[in-house]
Amino acid sequence: MNQNRSAKILIVDDEPNIVVALEFLLQQQGFVVEKAYNGQEALDKLSSFRPGIVILDVMMPGMDGFEVARRIRQQPSNRNTQIIFLTAKGTDADKIKGYSAGGEVYITKPFDNDELIQTVQEVVEFG
Amino acid sequence: MSGAIIIGCSVAYVGLLFVIAFWAERRAKAGRSLVNNPYIYALSLAVYCTAWTYYGSVGRAATSGVGFLPIYLGPTILAPLWLLFLRKLILISKSQRITSVADLISSRYGKSTWLGLLGTVIAVFGIIPYISIQLKAIAISFDILTLGGQPGDHLQVPFYADTALYIAIALAIFTILFGTRHLDPNERHEGLVAAIAFESLLKLAAFLAVGIFVVFGLYQGLPDLFTQALQEERIQRLLDLRAAPIDGWSWFWLNLLSMSAVLFLPRQFHVAVVENTSADHVGKASWLFPLYLLLINLFVLPIAFAGLLQFPGASVDPDTFVLALPLHSGQELLALLAALGGFSAATSMVIVAVIALSIMLSNNLVLPLLVKSQTIQERYVLDLPQRLLGIRRISIVVVLLVSYAYFKSVGQAYTLVSIGLISFTAVAQFAPAIVGGVYWKRGTKIGALAGLLVGFVIWAFTLPLPTLCETGILDQSLIEQGLWGLPWLKPYSLFGLEGVDHVSHSAFWSLLFNVAAYVGVSLYTRPNALEITQADLFVDIYKYREGGTDYDVMRRQAKVADVTLLLNRFLGPVRARQVLQTYSKQTGKELERLPVADAELVNFAETHLSGAIGAASAKIIMASVAKDDPIGLEEMFDILEQTREIMQYSKALELKSEELQATTRQLQTANEQLKALDRLKADFITTVTHELRTPITSIKALARILQDTADLPEEKRAEFLGIIVGESERIARLINQVLDLEKIRSADDGFRKEVILLQPLLRKAYAGMSQLMEEKQIRQSLELTSTPLSVKGDPDKLTQVVINLLSNAVKFSPPGDGLIALRLKKRGAEALIEVADNGIGIAAEDQELIFGQFTQLSDRERGKPTGSGLGLYISRQIVERHGGRLQVDSKPGEGAVFQLFLPLVKK
């Protein structure tokens, strides 16, 4: 659990209400949380915050989640950063796109709180 | 024997011939041709055996022993070559529609009118003596039967009292009835051929009957006859070739002359080539015909010797032995049969010869003259066939009367054979031009003209001319002194050649000069294009037939110039040049070096013409060029008419296909629209789904937090509940808007139509929003014109639009420094409602996009605004349903003015 508490998570979503919910949930579990409301903001905060996990919304205005993931992967310093996609788009094609963009896990909206926490913890432990 | 019986028998015999001819023509029309077999063909060729053979051979044998034979040995020697030469002539003639020997020569050398003319003249001059001896034979046989064995004197009696004249007239009528009852384009007369074949049978049978009677009736078989005959020295000498009046030189020339005669005599050419029903008959005929000749010659020497034994001291003309022998033995019936045989031999020759000459005269002499004269052509073009028959009939009468005149003035003084040989020598002049024409491509028109002319002049000078002298019509001194007193111009010893008989003398010189002129001049003259075409067609006839038995194959050839002309005419010069260049490139043939277009080029051109004028027309046109017939006016008209129809048809098709294409395009467009709609629908659903999921996600997550976290601080609890409520409203709003949209889309009936005064409506909407604007510290401005403006429509919907525009303005107004104005103005016949803000503004390229579904511009810059993205879209739909326009006027950073135009209600 120490690991958990020390793990830093960056939440990226253009929906502030979802960010509110995620932030509360993850902080409750002891994660250090940072928020970004669009792709560019996420990339900006990445270098300073250096999160272990990025929870990434796909459908965002401007740069979409896949593009953000690709850019994260381009940077060698982000080698250990895990990406969890969080999206309302739940088709298989979208999932494949997500994995190929460098995401480890794909969670569809609306998500179950427990499942989300469990997935994040799994990623922290085994990812 | 009374003249009445003989005339009666003759008339009955002629009647029988008519019956046979009529029957044959009936069968031909019924498709069961009587004459379409090699036996009839061979028998019809036996028209070669005339009164000359029938009476003259015996006469000749009585004076020169076997000297009568070369005339029949020649055809026999030539017979093996018929399959090569005669068959070739037939194939050529059928493919070229040749109607006479003069036509053949004319056709071969570029369809020369002059050659046709010269050929006709030679034939007429050459054959008239020949016809005259037939008249003589008939007249004499008539005399002998009626006058009891003595020929009458036809020289002294005036012509109106001369039986020979009436025989000539009767033969003219007979020939007219036989040969000119109707016009056949191929000059085929099956009835005539059948009658001729029958006559050949009759004369053979009659002659054999006389021969058998003589050998076995008067003597006890051949050995007995010969034994008795050879006891007489004058007869024995006849069989000793060393002492006989005929030598190897003369014999050879007679062979040669008869070889040409059997094919080139006008009547022989007519039956062998023109009347031929199938080239395949030639093979069998080439041994059947020699067999016929053998049979008819078997008893010639026995009859001659018997005559010499029976009538010593030249009391009877040997030419009449065939009649005299039975008559003097009291065999009147046999004599009558013999006379009928002779009559058939003579009539068959006269009929065919005169018909052949009349065809030549009308086709190669009179017609060219008629055609040359435009006015006559115009006048008679309509009844040309009738006109042609008239010409034929006149020709027949003229030929027979001239023949009679020749008989009356010259013919009587000479034997049948000697006059016949004059004709043979004349006809032999055709041989170089024909044989050369069929086997030697280099022979030219000028060469053929030169050869024929020289040969004809020498023939006339060395054979018929001296006969005129000898009979006293011309000065006798010509023969002895030579022309103009020049000794080397003596008719019977030209250039001093002496010691040979007149016929071989004439044949030698005329043919020598003929061949020399033909070959020499040909080598020094150039053939024109048509001559080259024809030469190729004649010489290579087998090549053209190899592709198939169809004669059309041969026509697949034309002059390059003609093909070019046609292509020019129908494709235009530029395209035509391209086509020909393409051909040159593909085949590697240089067209300039190719005077004759081969089948390949013709096909190539036809294919390209087909594209322009249709395949049928192209074929007709190409065929007319390829066989070198000029395209007739009527034919051309037909083609043009056909082409026009085809073009109309193809134009109609084109229109149809254009219509179809248009329909297809429409359908495609409709399909695209449907697809687009479908895609839009799918996108819409995806978007709506996404728009629904987003608030549900927040609600669900936060609700679970509230549920799971008992020790949640109150402010958090309140915040979360607030969000949940807001997101629920968002969902409700979205659902309402989607329903609105559906309503707008589906029908107009969701709209009330009532007259609305705009000022109160705007005030009400403005009041509804002013609370929110005050909260956001936005400066507000309401500027409504005092003029009451009314529009027609649904007040709720219009209020919705205005509120939507105002809430958008609120959304994008800078917090704390916002400025929103709602204005109403009159713009012509329209009311203009403006909602202005001082927000971020909208880039020009985005100003249309914002009216689309789920397009939220602000997203790009700063997070997602509240709202579904459907607001402006729905607003525009509503405004348009009211007959108005919704647009935006904005620059980035300078705020935006949404302008709503609505048509005013006229008071």
Added chain:
Amino acid sequence: MSYRNLPMTNKDRYAKLVGLFFLALLLFNFPLLALFGKGGQWLGIPSVLWYLFSTWVVLILLINFALRHKNSNRKN
């Protein structure tokens, strides 16, 4: 396969016919003719007639044969 069974071409046939033509030309002309024209007889008939007519018959048969051969081949 014997030579006789080989199909006779048109060229062969034409060569035969041309040969027959020259043969006939030779046989029916001087000087060969003169050999039989010395006034002799055989079985009471002048030898020149024997010669001419028998040659004639043989020639007819030869032409016939040359053409018949062609027909039988065509049927094959």
